[in-house]
Amino acid sequence: MDFTPLSQFIDRITAWRIPWAEVLVIHRNEIVFQYRAGYADLEAKTPIEENTMIYLYSLTKILTCTAALQLVEKGAILLGDPISDYLPAYAEMKVKKKQSDDGNTTSEPTERPITIRDLFTMTAGFSYDLASPSIQEAVERTNGKLPTREFATALAKEPLQFEPGTRWNYSLCHDVLAALVEVVDGRRFSTYVREEITEPLGMLDTSFFLSEAQYSRLVPVYVYDDELRKAVLMDGDWYRLGTEFESGGAGLLSTVSDYSLFLNMLTNRGTSPDGVRILSAASVDLMRTDHLTAHTRSDYNWPHQSGYGYGLGVRTHISQAGSGSLSPLGEFGWSGAAGSYAIIDPESQLTVMYAQHLVNNPEPYVHPRLKNIVYSVLNL
Template sequence: MDFKPLSQFIDRITSWRIPWAEVLVLYRNEEVFRYRSGYANLEESISIDDRRIIQLYSLTKILTCTAALQLVEKGAMLLNDPLSDYLPEYAEMTVKMTLPHGEVAFERAKRPIKVRDLFTMTAGFSYDIKAPSIQEVVRHTNGRAPTREIAAAFAKEPLLFEPGTRWNYSLCHDVLAALVEVVDGRRFSAYVQDEITGPLGMRDTGFDLSDEERSRMAPQYEYSDSLGKPIRKDGNDYRIGTEYESGGAGLLSTVSDYAMFLNALTNQGTSPDGVRLLAPESVELMRTDHLTEETRCHFSWAQLAGYGYGLGVRTHISRESSGSLSPLGEFGWSGAAGSLAIMDPSSQLTVMYAQHMLNNQEPYVHPRLRNIVYACL
């Protein structure tokens, strides 16, 4: 293995426009490469170090879907159950329709939202965190916005399409976190701590920070084209309340911590230390392509050509279309500040890549990074 091309790539992108980047490669449960470059704090020229805590954003989705699949394994719910069996406010949904001449009409949904629609982004939801129903909850709870109350409020918003008929990136996994709360009975963060992060020893992963952890939080940046440099932009816009635990974008973690979780999924659900999160069959179900002929055309992000969509993850289905050097079945997801998860059971490979910059250059960075990793092996 020669990872020099990977370190050269990290150096190249951090000398370009990304303040810092780090990559951790695990092969057969062993750390075979780790490299970081750049400044965690540009203003004070503080180099990145291995204990920095970052916003995971949508990498949270993998863990949320894992939590929900644990409840499926226990028989607490089924993928084909109507969501309204557990969240009754979703029993009678309205669909917003655009008529041939541009008029907008609202009709009663013909299909029920199923639990699987939350996993597969096919429920008909938007990603509008400023929707009137959500903002009303923020107001009447004085900024607390508990997860369950936000999910209940979101049911008041019209669907964008009939459930199951389209793929649309949305608040599906935020509602899935609320579903975990209702089915299990614990607050989502407590469930995650008790069933996933605690058993794995992920001490730096959660929805809230202690004072000590806050001191290790990496500054966040956004690249300004007009100024030609990254500018500071801290915070998480998806944290809409002090008690809101976003299953879609709320977790904070470190590279080392989240790699432990990802590697357990690479190992088909069980960590090298024997902590079992999921059965191998559940991991296979997660990384199976769940797109249908009806929904596939809407999963069209350029950097995900050749990939299908499973239960909260991209999954590699066509090398011809992707141009990727990874084998079929490689799976994972990414986050708004540029982090990337790669899990590959057949190669026994786990990659956790991190950066902390919005407008993250994902279409450029991620496909190249993935190819370089596999070429280095």
């Protein structure tokens, strides 16, 4: 296998506008290619190094959904359960209605409850407004801590954007799912993740909170300034709403090598190469089943997701004609706000973990091309 086209692609995008990029390719449980280029710190011209700590952002969502699916396997929850059975604050939700004659938005009680399936599939009716009044009030009330369950309770005070189950909208669903795991299991979400997923898989560098040694390996995040025509440092982590908030949607930090252990477990349909079972094969197949309906499919309309459906927290490939992708049907995964990207392919026994740290990332350009290059090189 000649991975020259892939290394040339990484070199090209890091010479273009992305400060640094790293890709790791696992085929049949063996690392067949790993490459990185660019600068972790553009100002200091510091090269990107092995085991750099990064913000996963929304790549967190795959792990959160895995944690919740473990509870489904244990019979602790069902996808059809109303979330109010576990989170009482959601018992009497309201949904926004059309503006009245005086221009004000009205709200009315929902026609049906939010279910656990709605949390998995982004059909609960939430937005992604991190600055909503109820959340900001909860941050102040908890003195900047905002524990995960407090976040979920606060979000329940906001009216929904639409009736549960009727539309798809990328939102805070998986942050609420993390709170649900806490309530059902009894352990703090980060403790559950560590004891049930990361430690069993030997993942020593994946966490919601970093040690001093890990923090020293965390590289800055950049945003591309079109006027200056260069990437500039971004100030802070806008998803860290509180010191105790463990965002199931965007809170994990990790390394390319460490998170690939988790992704490769899913490629092996729930069991690591060492025989550590995290999920059943049936659960992984349920995760990558297309859960979009006639009501929700038109909302899942991002151009670079053409040919893909949406499963339990992941994109899932359903039409090669629609996608133009060289990957087979059933390939699945997700991405993160700074440009990280996961390819999970049980049929081809392929796992790809790609990372960068540019928040206004050119995802529609980079990810489909990266994917096609990998499949072309491997000739799967």
